[in-house]
Amino acid sequence: RKEVEQDPGPFNVPEGATVAFNCTYSNSASQSFFWYRQDCRKEPKLLMSVYSSGNEDGRFTAQLNRASQYISLLIRDSKLSDSATYLCVVNKDDKIIFGKGTRLHILP
């Protein structure tokens, strides 16, 4: 089983729609969790951290379910500028592991 697994997509979604991504991780001792965004041929950039209580940043909501070892990202009212690859990231100690990423295309 891969350490961090994501549906690679692509997700083709009309502008204004809501889209959800899921991610599972294999190491139950993982300590912190993040979503990064990566644009084509650019470096990954932090989108948001993920907490057990769930957290929201504008149109973005992230959830963590430790019992199921599952992380989610919800994007509401999607914009054309949301088109990118979304990487699920899991941290244990100082080791950080990336998922393969989910590609999102927002359609006008």
Add this chain to the structure above:
Amino acid sequence: DAMVIQNPRYQVTQFGKPVTLSCSQTLNHNVMYWYQQKSSQAPKLLFHYYDKDFNNEADTPDNFQSRRPNTSFCFLDIRSPGLGDAAMYLCATGTGLILGNVLTFGAGSRLTVL
């Protein structure tokens, strides 16, 4: 202002000709990472330093070496690049804190092997 700077941004080398990629940071972070990312794949961790402590991933080939002479700088040496080593190499820094070890990436060095 760029906080993690990688040089060169683009590197073309010949098969077998050694290459060194550099990374510098102004964040004073304890941890520096090197990732390899091929097209449509996840960034793959090659190794990382926590201060001067070197941590090599088990599946990182011996062809890849790293040096961290001080807190600010880290180098990736590819001793004999093969065609399969063509990729984007990403340097990142982190605080190393258990909760909230957020990475800051450099813009990457794209390696082409002829």
